[in-house]
Structures are given as C-alpha cells and as structure tokens.
Amino acid sequence: MKIGFCCKWIDTVEQIDGFKPKDAAKQLNTRVTTITWLNRQTREVAEQCLWDLMVHNIESIRLLVERVGNLDAHLRMVRLGSDILPAYTEPTWSYFWRRADVRDYCERHFPVVGELARRRNVRLDFHPGQFCVLASTDPGIVNRSLEEFEYHVDMARWMGYGRSxxxxxxxxxxxxxxxxxxxxxxxxxxxxxxxxxxxxxxxxxxxxxxxxxxxxxxxxxxxxxxxxxxxxxxxxxxxxxxxxxxxxxxxxxxxxxxxxxxxxxxx
The missing domain is CATH 3.20.20.150 (Divalent-metal-dependent TIM barrel enzymes)
Known part of the structure; x- marks a missing residue:
C-alpha cells in the first residue's frame, strides 16, 4: 500500500499559508501567473514569463519526485498539480505551447521526471479541475474539457506514460x-x-x-x-x-x- 498527498510540499505547518522568500520548499512547488497579467504585458514579456515558469515548474516537479522518492516506500505517491504549463489550453496563449522550441524543451525535460519516478518507484497522477466536464450536454464545454484533459495527457506522455x-x-x-x-x-x-x-x-x-x-x-x-x-x-x-x-x-x-x-x- 502507498499513501500519497496532493501537489504541494511543505516543510513546516506554517508554510500552508505561504512561503517565505528563503524557504527551501519553494523550489519543490510550481509557480503560476494569471491570464489577466499576461494580457497586460507585451508579447515578449509574456512569452518570457511563460518560458521561465515552464523551466521552473518542470524542475520543481523533478525535485518533488526526488524528495518523495527518498521517503519510506509506502509514502512514495504524489499528485502533480495542473498548473505546470500555465495557459496551455487558453485560446490567447496556447500558441506558445505549440512553438517548436517549447515543445523541444518539454520533450527533453519531462522524460527526466518520468524516469526518476519509475526508478524510485514513485506513483504519480493528475486530477484536472472541476471545469473539466467531459459529460456535459454543451458541445463547447465538451470540446474544451477534452483539450484540458489531453493537456494532462501530453505531460504524462512526455514523462513516458500512457503506453499501457x-x-x-x-x-x-x-x-x-x-x-x-x-x-x-x-x-x-x-x-x-x-x-x-x-x-x-x-x-x-x-x-x-x-x-x-x-x-x-x-x-x-x-x-x-x-x-x-x-x-x-x-x-x-x-x-x-x-x-x-x-x-x-x-x-x-x-x-x-x-x-x-x-x-x-x-x-
């Protein structure tokens, strides 16, 4: 049996309400932005922000898996958050994630996370948010829900999963x-x-x-x-x-x- 937790690593109870600037646990947690903030920036600034978040977030889940992989065997299970690649399915900014250089980075760095998880016997999963409604009666909602679900599948696929x-x-x-x-x-x-x-x-x-x-x-x-x-x-x-x-x-x-x-x- 394995016992796991959801998404966020903390070293102390106080960190539930947020991290201090020098908290080491910050490196094991993803960072986010908002569509509102991105839309206020020039394209160059917004794209650089998304790139920096991608680099940090993929490294943060690698560090998280590494940390969980050092726990007792029955504790090697963790849910990864959905915010690793921000705005992946958002219509205005989804083009960024289709760029060749961005895809290349993901295809080179996500596999490291998956290989580490398999080597350390860490069980991983995703849980798309409540707005992922595959059984909606609204075709538009179904289409967007499929996009959101397949976003998570893309990350799993890059990590070497989904084969069986x-x-x-x-x-x-x-x-x-x-x-x-x-x-x-x-x-x-x-x-x-x-x-x-x-x-x-x-x-x-x-x-x-x-x-x-x-x-x-x-x-x-x-x-x-x-x-x-x-x-x-x-x-x-x-x-x-x-x-x-x-x-x-x-x-x-x-x-x-x-x-x-x-x-x-x-x-």
Whole structure:
C-alpha cells in the first residue's frame, strides 16, 4: 500500500499559508501567473514569463519526485498539480505551447521526471479541475474539457506514460448532465494514451458510486470514501460488493482510492 498527498510540499505547518522568500520548499512547488497579467504585458514579456515558469515548474516537479522518492516506500505517491504549463489550453496563449522550441524543451525535460519516478518507484497522477466536464450536454464545454484533459495527457506522455492500461492515473469526476453515458459518448474522441490513463471518481452531489460503476468495464474507477459519505451518509464497508467491482475495474493494477474526513466541528 502507498499513501500519497496532493501537489504541494511543505516543510513546516506554517508554510500552508505561504512561503517565505528563503524557504527551501519553494523550489519543490510550481509557480503560476494569471491570464489577466499576461494580457497586460507585451508579447515578449509574456512569452518570457511563460518560458521561465515552464523551466521552473518542470524542475520543481523533478525535485518533488526526488524528495518523495527518498521517503519510506509506502509514502512514495504524489499528485502533480495542473498548473505546470500555465495557459496551455487558453485560446490567447496556447500558441506558445505549440512553438517548436517549447515543445523541444518539454520533450527533453519531462522524460527526466518520468524516469526518476519509475526508478524510485514513485506513483504519480493528475486530477484536472472541476471545469473539466467531459459529460456535459454543451458541445463547447465538451470540446474544451477534452483539450484540458489531453493537456494532462501530453505531460504524462512526455514523462513516458500512457503506453499501457493505468501506468499513470488522470482522474476526473463524471460531472455534466449526461452522466456515465456522456463519458461513453466522448470515449472515441480520447487519445489512446488518454484512454489508458483516465479514471472516473464518484462525487458528492449528482453522480455517486452507482453511476461510476456503469463504467467499470470501460475504465478504472476511483472510490472516494468521503464523497460517498457526504452523498449517502453511509460509511462504505470493505465487504461491500461495490468495492470489489471497483477493484476489478483496475484489471490487476493496484487500485487507487481517495480517503479523507471532514473537520470535527463540521460533522
């Protein structure tokens, strides 16, 4: 069993609220910008900012994987953030990420991260944001969601993943009014690597575990214990037959699940 965490490395509890200028942990965390800031700059300044962020962020995830790879074996698991290549799918600035020199840099440096993760036996994954709604009834939203999902696939592919079923996890909720049927409808439009990496997680509002299970023969499923409890008021038991269906959806690969609890003052 491996226990992992999401995206951000901190050395002290105080760093949850931000880093000080000399904090060493800054180097293990990505930096970001905003579309508003980029749009206020000259093209030259904005492009240099994106280049600098790319260089820093790819190096930061390499350092993060290296640090996690030095932990005890059962702790070698981490979710990488979605902000590694800012504005990758934003219409105004996405051209930058199609530049030959930018693609060349990514193709040379992302593989170092993947090779390190495999050598240190660090399990990696992505979780695109809540605006990635593959099962929407709006074709425009579906198109943009596909672009966003394939952005994560590009990074996984550069790291050497997506070659076999669940050698890397890119996890999303069903979301959207179409439910599981919407995922099946969009399935042919996903790249081969995307179909190898995608996992579907139950959420706490519209689409719960039973809806996810409609996809058990299509892709691997992630059981989120907390989402299930919020939606149903039920603490699902290991002996529940649905748990075994989730495990079987991984086709022999070690499954991943999400486990968390609400603060006691809320529950």
């Amino acid at each position: 079923f669940q050698d890397f996890m890119i996890n999303v909720h069903i979301a959207g009014r179409e439910g599981a049927a919407g995922i099946l409808k969009v399935w042919p439009r996903l790249s081969t690597e995307a179909r190898n990496c995608i996992t579907i997680e139950n959420d706490e509002t519209r689409w719960g575990l039973d809806e996810s299970l409609k996809l058990k023969n299509t892709c691997a499923l992630v059981l989120d214990i907390h989402h299930h409890w919020i939606r149903t008021g039920e603490y699902i038991q290991p002996t529940d037959p649905r748990v075994h269906q989730v495990i079987d959806s991984w086709r022999g690969v070690r499954p991943a699940l999400h486990y968390s609890v609400s603060p006691e003052n809320i529950v």
